[in-house]
Amino acid sequence: MKNNDELQQLSDYLHAVLLEPKNAQQLAISGSDNSLSWQQLGCAVLDWAERFAVLKLAKNVPVVLYGHQQAEFASAIYSCLLHQIPYIPVDNIYPAERLKEICELAGAPYYYDVQQKAFVATGVTAQQLEEQDLAYIMFTSGSTGKPKGVQIGRESVWNFMQWVRNDFSLPAHPVLMNHAVFSFDLSLIPLLGNLATGGHIVLNAKEDITADNWLAHLQQQKVSVWVSTPSFAYQKLLLPEFRAEYLCDLKVFVFIGEVLSKTLVKHLRRLFPEAKILNSYGPTEATIATTVIEISDEILHEEGDLLPIGAMMPHSEMEITADNELIIWGKNVMRGYLGLPKENAEKLLWNESKHWRGYKSGDLGRAGKEYLYCQGRNDSQIKLNGYRIEIHEIESRLLALSGVSEAVVLPLTKKDGAVLRLAAFCASKLSEKEIKANLTQILPSYMVPSQIVIMDTLPLNTNGKIDRKLLDVQARTC
Numbered sequence: 001m002k003n004n005d006e007l008q009q010l011s012d013y014l015h016a017v018l019l020e021p022k023n024a025q026q027l028a029i030s031g032s033d034n035s036l037s038w039q040q041l042g043c044a045v046l047d048w049a050e051r052f053a054v055l056k057l058a059k060n061v062p063v064v065l066y067g068h069q070q071a072e073f074a075s076a077i078y079s080c081l082l083h084q085i086p087y088i089p090v091d092n093i094y095p096a097e098r099l100k101e102i103c104e105l106a107g108a109p110y111y112y113d114v115q116q117k118a119f120v121a122t123g124v125t126a127q128q129l130e131e132q133d134l135a136y137i138m139f140t141s142g143s144t145g146k147p148k149g150v151q152i153g154r155e156s157v158w159n160f161m162q163w164v165r166n167d168f169s170l171p172a173h174p175v176l177m178n179h180a181v182f183s184f185d186l187s188l189i190p191l192l193g194n195l196a197t198g199g200h201i202v203l204n205a206k207e208d209i210t211a212d213n214w215l216a217h218l219q220q221q222k223v224s225v226w227v228s229t230p231s232f233a234y235q236k237l238l239l240p241e242f243r244a245e246y247l248c249d250l251k252v253f254v255f256i257g258e259v260l261s262k263t264l265v266k267h268l269r270r271l272f273p274e275a276k277i278l279n280s281y282g283p284t285e286a287t288i289a290t291t292v293i294e295i296s297d298e299i300l301h302e303e304g305d306l307l308p309i310g311a312m313m314p315h316s317e318m319e320i321t322a323d324n325e326l327i328i329w330g331k332n333v334m335r336g337y338l339g340l341p342k343e344n345a346e347k348l349l350w351n352e353s354k355h356w357r358g359y360k361s362g363d364l365g366r367a368g369k370e371y372l373y374c375q376g377r378n379d380s381q382i383k384l385n386g387y388r389i390e391i392h393e394i395e396s397r398l399l400a401l402s403g404v405s406e407a408v409v410l411p412l413t414k415k416d417g418a419v420l421r422l423a424a425f426c427a428s429k430l431s432e433k434e435i436k437a438n439l440t441q442i443l444p445s446y447m448v449p450s451q452i453v454i455m456d457t458l459p460l461n462t463n464g465k466i467d468r469k470l471l472d473v474q475a476r477t478c
Contacts (some may be wrong), residue, residue, distance in 0.1 A: 003155060007133060010158035014082045014195070018042050023198055026173070030221060031071030032205040038198070044075040049083045055110060055119060060128045062086040062106050062137060065182070066099060067114025069205040073182060074191060076112055077136075081157070081195075086134040088149070091181035093206075097442045102139050102147060106338060131335045138185050138284050141381075141390040141447065149338030156287040157192065159331045163313045164189065165196040167292060169252055169276050174199040176225045177218060179209060179232055185288045186257050186386060189280075190227045192288075215241040222249040229257040229386030230264050231418070237264075243271040256280040256289055257386030259374070259417060260307050265295050281309035281374055284388065285347070285359045287332040290316055291372060308371030318365075318372055319358070326365040326374065333357040382411045384419045387446045394424070394439075394447055401438050403429040406458045409449060410472050423475040424449035427457050451475065 021028075021038035028038040036044060052063065063080070067073040068091055080087040088106055090099055092115075100122070103111060107127025110119045135157040139147040164170070174197055176190035194201040202221045208214055219241070226233070233253070236242045244250065253268060253275055260279045268277055282289035293299075293310025300307075312318055316330025329351060336344040349358030364375045380391040391409050398407035406427035411419045426435060432452040439448045453475070459467045 006155045006158055010154055010161075011082075011084070013158075013161075014078075017195055017198060018045050018078060018082055021198065023173070026198075027200045028194070029071040029074050029201055029203065031069060031074060031203040032208065033070040033072055036071050036075070041075060041078065044072070045079040045082055048076050048079040049085075051119070052079070052083075052085065052112075057109065057126060058128055059084075060086060060132055060134070061126045062088050062108050062129060062134075063119075064088045064090055064099070064103055064106065064108045064111035064122075065114065066090045066092060066111045068092045068181065069178075069203040069208075070114050071203065072117060073114045074201065074203065076114065077182065077191065078195065081135060081154075084133070084154070086129060086136060088137045088139065089182040089187075090139070091183045091444075093181060093446075094183065094444050095441055098147070098444065101442075102149075105139075105146070106137060106149060129338075134335065137338055139183065140284055140388050141393045146393070148340055148343070150284045151335040151338055152287055153335050156332050156334075159313070159315055160188075160287050160289075161192050161196040164193045167313070168193070168254065168278060169294060170197055170199075171224050171251060173197065174225045174252075175221060175223045175249070176201045176227060177204065177223045178202065179204050179228050180386070184257075184387060185284050186227065186229065188288050189254060189256065190225070193225070193227075215239060215247065218250075219247055223247065224249045225252045225254065226250060227254045227256075230255050230260045231258055231385045233268070234264055237267050237271070244274065247272075250275060252276045252278065254278045254280060256282065258383050260295075261418075262300060262305060262307060265300055265307070269297075269300070279307055279309060281372075282332075283328075283359070283361050283363070285334040285361070286316075286328045286330075287334070289313070290328055290330070290332055291318075293371060306373050306375065308368060309365075309374050310371055312372075316356075318367075320365055320367055324364045324366060324375070326361045326363045326372075327358050328361055329354070329356045329358045331356065333359045376417060382419050384411070384422065384446060387444075389422075389447055394422070394443070394449065397439060397442055398424060398426060398435070401428075401430065401435065404435070406466070408458060408466055408468060408471060410468060410475055412472070412475055421451065422447075422449040423451040423453065423471075425453045425455060425458055425471050425475075428454055430454075 019042045024039035028041040029036045065076050103122040109126040133154050135154045137149040139149050178190040180187040190201050277295045280289040280292045291310040319327040347360050394409045408425045410423050
């Protein structure tokens with residue numbers, strides 16, 4: 001699967017764009033801490049690598065990066081990509097216990113505290129990764145009860161960067177808005193898109209986004225490309241400044257992470273009549289995204305509620321099984337889950353003739369006359385505000401608490417299938433407050449159910465199984 005020529009092309013490209021920038025004085029990154037021109041970014045990238053070299057770690061030992069939307073965080077990511085250091089991004093919305101667990105699972109002896117600009121020893125023995133030439137490992141919610149690490153190779157990153165540059169209708173020197181935490185791979189569309197185009201990425205901390213002057217900040221930065229989940233954009237529709245007359249530089253919307261509804265597109269058409277609206281699809285296991293399409297008025301007015309997810313990226317194919325499962329083939333498919341041979345055997349396939357891996361996505365889909373469509377899941381994985389969540393992981397964490405004997409977690413959805421919130425039902429001696437406090441110590445906030453109902457015992461159906469349908473009805477009436 002790896003092609004040494006491609007790996008060298010990526011290295012040469014990164015060296016040129018970071019260390020020999022043609023637009024040296026142009027802004028490259030605006031973060032929550034400071035802003036950097038491309039020339040300053042090159043210096044920051046070299047400085048980070050020099051400090052990392054002091055640790056004297058063997059090649060292919062991963063480093064964890066821990067922070068939130070700082071220019072320093074992005075500089076560290078770019079430095080890792082340039083210097084072939086496999087990195088693991090962890091946002092500080094994750095509790096310390098989650099950070100510790102990820103370091104242990106990855107065999108990472110250090111994490112980089114972005115805020116303090118310091119490497120912190122984890123007490124974990126350094127382990128060289130079996131997979132060579134990895135770009136990064138992205139930890140997602142895992143059905144086993146622990147986070148699982150998705151291993152993405154450098155060849156996949158190079159393929160993705162070229163695709164974004166050529167097929168995402170970006171302006172010549174885009175100013176890309178990022179709202180996603182770096183441990184959510186949606187953030188890599190603007191991060192890698194910035195490298196691919198020599199543009200400018202505007203990083204937005206969670207406290208900045210909730211401020212009254214946030215859109216004024218985007219206006220001042222002349223943001224031209226909006227990258228987000230549909231839910232995030234939907235929340236901004238009521239803001240009076242969220243329109244073309246105010247954000248006059250905003251020309252492209254890129255959506256991924258959730259189903260894009262026709263309702264949202266129609267709202268955006270009214271508020272930003274000249275903007276292009278792109279719908280993209282792809283699991284973390286297929287390097288961020290694997291399809292893209294511009295939603296034209298013709299597509300918008302087609303029959304049915306579902307918008308297409310588009311056509312496949314270069315060097316990839318989509319197979320739809322008899323059970324309607326989407327199987328992704330190509331250079332973009334992950335190198336496997338870190339240390340999970342059983343799951344790798346279940347999820348990964350191999351095409352000998354093309355030397356492509358295949359990934360059984362668990363997503364359901366169909367092929368239209370011209371485009372592909374995605375129609376939900378065939379398992380317990382859900383998306384909440386773009387974050388991928390395994391319901392089984394939350395249930396496992398609940399059952400691991402002393403005092404909880406039974407636990408069920410249910411996603412409460414809208415008519416179009418979008419998840420509104422999570423509800424948990426527990427047979428427990430603990431109170432709702434105590435359960436939430438315990439979960440907050442081990443799970444990111446978006447995985448903690450907003451509603452926890454304490455019961456003596458959970459109801460059973462006629463088959464003797466927990467009656468999830470009855471609990472779902474109860475959750476909606478609470």
